[in-house]
Every structure is written in structure tokens, then in C-alpha cells.
Amino acid sequence: MATHRTKLLIIGSGPAGYSAAIYGARAMMEPIVVQGLQPGGQLTITTDVENYPGFRDVVQGPWLMEEMKAQAEHVGTRMMWDTIVEVDLANGSPFRAVGDSGDEYIGDALVIATGAQAKWLGAPGEQELGGKGVSACATCDGFFYRGKRVAVIGGGNTAVEEALYLTNHSDDVTLIHRRDSLRAEKILQERLLNHPNISVLWNKEVESFAGDPLAGGLTHLNLRDTVDGSASELKVDGAFVAIGHSPATELFKGKLPMDDGGYLLVEPGTPKTEVPGVFAAGDVTDHVYRQAVTAAGMGCMAALDAERFLANLEIDTDGHAHAAESAEQEAAE
Numbered sequence: 001m002a003t004h005r006t007k008l009l010i011i012g013s014g015p016a017g018y019s020a021a022i023y024g025a026r027a028m029m030e031p032i033v034v035q036g037l038q039p040g041g042q043l044t045i046t047t048d049v050e051n052y053p054g055f056r057d058v059v060q061g062p063w064l065m066e067e068m069k070a071q072a073e074h075v076g077t078r079m080m081w082d083t084i085v086e087v088d089l090a091n092g093s094p095f096r097a098v099g100d101s102g103d104e105y106i107g108d109a110l111v112i113a114t115g116a117q118a119k120w121l122g123a124p125g126e127q128e129l130g131g132k133g134v135s136a137c138a139t140c141d142g143f144f145y146r147g148k149r150v151a152v153i154g155g156g157n158t159a160v161e162e163a164l165y166l167t168n169h170s171d172d173v174t175l176i177h178r179r180d181s182l183r184a185e186k187i188l189q190e191r192l193l194n195h196p197n198i199s200v201l202w203n204k205e206v207e208s209f210a211g212d213p214l215a216g217g218l219t220h221l222n223l224r225d226t227v228d229g230s231a232s233e234l235k236v237d238g239a240f241v242a243i244g245h246s247p248a249t250e251l252f253k254g255k256l257p258m259d260d261g262g263y264l265l266v267e268p269g270t271p272k273t274e275v276p277g278v279f280a281a282g283d284v285t286d287h288v289y290r291q292a293v294t295a296a297g298m299g300c301m302a303a304l305d306a307e308r309f310l311a312n313l314e315i316d317t318d319g320h321a322h323a324a325e326s327a328e329q330e331a332a333e
Contacts, residue, residue: 001102004080006032008306009097009107011084012248014041015292016282017113018068019299020306024111025076027307032078034097034105039081040065041115042283043292050143052292064292080105089255093277093313108313109277109306112256112264113299114248116283116290120241121153125209133218134209136241138162139291142169148237151176151221153206159242160184160192166240171197174234178205178226201234203227209239247284256280263287271302277309 008029010017017033024031038044043061050058073079082099087110089095095110118136120126126134135141138152142165150170152163155177161184163175175192180202182189192198203226211218220235247263249256256273257265264280266272271279279302282295 001104003104003106004032004078005106006030006078007108007310008032008111008303009095009105009109010034010111010113011087011097012036012041012111012113012115012282012284013039013069013079014043014065014113014115014282014295015068016115016284016295016299016302017041017111018065018072019296020111020113020279020281020303021072021077021299022068022075023300023303024306025072027303028076029109029303029307029310030076030078031072031303032080032105032107033072034080034082034084034099036083036114040069042117048144049140049292051140084251087251087255089252089275089278092275093309095278109309110279111271111299111302111306112252112273112278112280112284113282113295113302114251114284115295116245116247116263116287118241119244119246121206121243123206123208125211126241128213129209129211129218132213133211133237134239134241137290138165138240138242141238141240142166145169145238148172149235150174150238150240151234151236152240152242153177154242154244155179155181156183156242156244157185157188158244160188162240162242163192163198164188164195167195167197173198174236175200176204176206176221176223176234177202179203204232206239207231245283245287245290247287249284259287261287271298271305277306277313279305 008024008031010033013035021031048058082101084097086098094108097105146169149172151174153176166173204223207222207224223232264285271281281298281302
């Protein structure tokens with residue numbers, strides 16, 4: 001077991017974490033990134049990425065994350081293969097975290113970039129056809145289904161918004177909901193129900209996703225009626241699971257404020273949490289946009305705010321941080 005000390009500790013390694021590391025390293029904060037269970041985040045399970053700025057041609061999600069990681073390392077970031085299992089924020093800076101390895105990580109400022117994961121149905125074929133007709137992000141992948149038949153599974157705001165968005169690419173969108181009424185906001189329901197290119201299948205559950213992962217991908221969904229139990233089949237080229245996301249915030253329960261969905265609360269327009277020196281960036285605090293580019297932007301903001309935070313700290317010989325006194329305060333004394 002070892003102790004690792006840094007000015008900037010970053011937990012999580014998707015676009016938010018890597019961007020925070022790049023900016024933090026360039027600001028001479030010598031960041032440490034604890035990469036977690038899924039280094040690179042959700043983009044490592046995304047194949048074609050066509051909407052990240054700077055790339056004219058389609059790039060692969062895992063490749064993009066490897067490039068971000070390499071860039072962060074190139075400018076001075078230390079990458080740690082560990083998963084944080086305990087954090088101590090109660091005493092302020094410096095902040096302490098313990099990894100699954102038993103190693104201890106101490107940072108004068110902390111960026112939380114642990115991300116969120118889409119909730120999945122767990123139905124047969126879902127995992128095998130992921131990225132081959134099955135997706136959890138219409139904004140990310142809807143473009144690939146131009147002129148094709150698509151389905152959205154869910155009944156909340158996310159599902160309705162995804163279905164409406166997909167009409168930009170397809171004139172054959174089906175919303176599948178296991179109940180006979182939607183949970184989405186009324187105004188969204190009205191838009192959906194009045195849209196000529198959207199049909200709704202009520203009281204239906206997806207029993208399985210069918211197709212060949214190696215040739216052609218998804219071909220149809222096997223459905224079950226939740227009222228009478230009858231089986232049916234829906235031919236589609238793409239299916240979007242929209243039953244919500246789960247932010248990776250279990251580690252911070254009782255230590256940082258969260259909303260009802262478990263997302264970390266920050267000061268509006270900033271990555272600042274309630275605890276000075278602790279910042280949240282990316283999907284761990286964003287349930288609206290959830291894009292790689294917005295996560296990267298928030299990572300940049302977190303690093304810049306961390307730099308400003310550290311500029312106002314003094315670290316004593318015992319390694320404890322406290323607010324630096326201004327020149328005026330010193331003169332008054």
C-alpha cells in the first residue's frame with residue numbers, strides 16, 4: 001500500500017476526467033487520475049463517433065479515449081489503475097480517497113468525474129447487439145438510422161424526447177411503453193401523440209432483441225403484451241433504450257448534495273459543489289445533455305476552478321490547507 005499526493009486528484013476517466021487532467025497538468029498541478037472500473041467511460045463501449053468536434057471522418061469511441069488519455073499523460077498526468085472505494089471530504093482540503101488496492105490518494109483539490117451509465121432492460125440480445133442496432137443515446141446514434149425504422153423503449157421524459165428527436169432522421173418511429181399512459185411532462189406527451197411520424201405501442205414489453213451481431217445487426221423486437229400476455233414482433237433497424245441513467249455517485253452519498261436522481265448538485269453554471277475545492281464534471285452532474293463534448297467542457301471548467309481554488313490556499317508543513325490571507329489582512333495585523 002502506498003500514499004499518492006497531488007495538487008489535483010481526479011476520480012474518473014471519461015472525457016470530463018481526461019480534460020480536467022489535461023488542463024490541470026498544463027497548469028502545473030501534477031494531477032493524478034484514478035481511472036476506475038471503466039477507463040475511458042461510456043465512449044469505450046461506443047463504436048462510431050461522428051459528432052465530436054475536430055474529426056471530419058467517423059472515429060471510434062475507444063480510440064478517442066485512448067488519444068485523450070495519451071494527451072493527458074503527455075503533459076504530465078499520472079494515471080492510476082485503481083477504483084476508489086472510500087472518500088473523506090468532511091475536513092476540507094486536502095481530500096483523502098482510498099482505492100480498492102488499499103492505496104491512499106490525497107489531493108488539495110478534487111474533481112469528481114465518475115460519469116453515469118445508461119439503465120438497460122437486461123433482455124436477451126440487448127448486450128450482444130449493443131452498437132449494432134441497440135443504443136441508449138438517440139442524440140449520439142440517431143444519425144445512423146436516417147430513413148430507417150426505429151423504436152424507443154420507455155415512457156418518461158427521456159423516452160419521449162428521444163422519440164421526437166429521432167423524427168429528424170426517420171419517418172417511422174415507434175414508442176414502446178409497458179403501461180397505458182406516459183410519465184413524461186404533458187407538453188411533451190402532446191407533441192409526441194400529435195406527431196405524424198410517431199406511433200405508440202401501449203402495454204408492451206421487450207422480451208428480446210433479435211438479429212445477427214456479425215451480419216446486419218438488429219432486425220426485430222420480440223414483444224409481450226403486459227395485459228393479456230400475447231406475443232408479437234416489431235421489425236426495426238434500430239432500438240433506443242430510454243429508461244434513464246444511473247450516475248455513479250454512491251461513493252458520495254451523505255457527503256455531497258444530490259438531486260432526486262442521484263446527480264451531484266453544483267452551483268449553476270459552474271462545476272463547484274457545496275464543499276470548497278471539490279468539483280463535479282460530466283455526466284455525474286449532468287442529466288440533460290450527456291454528451292462527450294459537454295463533459296469535456298465541464299472537465300476544463302473544473303480544472304480552471306481548481307487552479308483558482310489552489311491559488312487561494314496555503315499548505316502548512318503538516319500538509320493541511322487553509323485560506324491564504326490577503327495582503328490587506330496581513331498589513332492590518
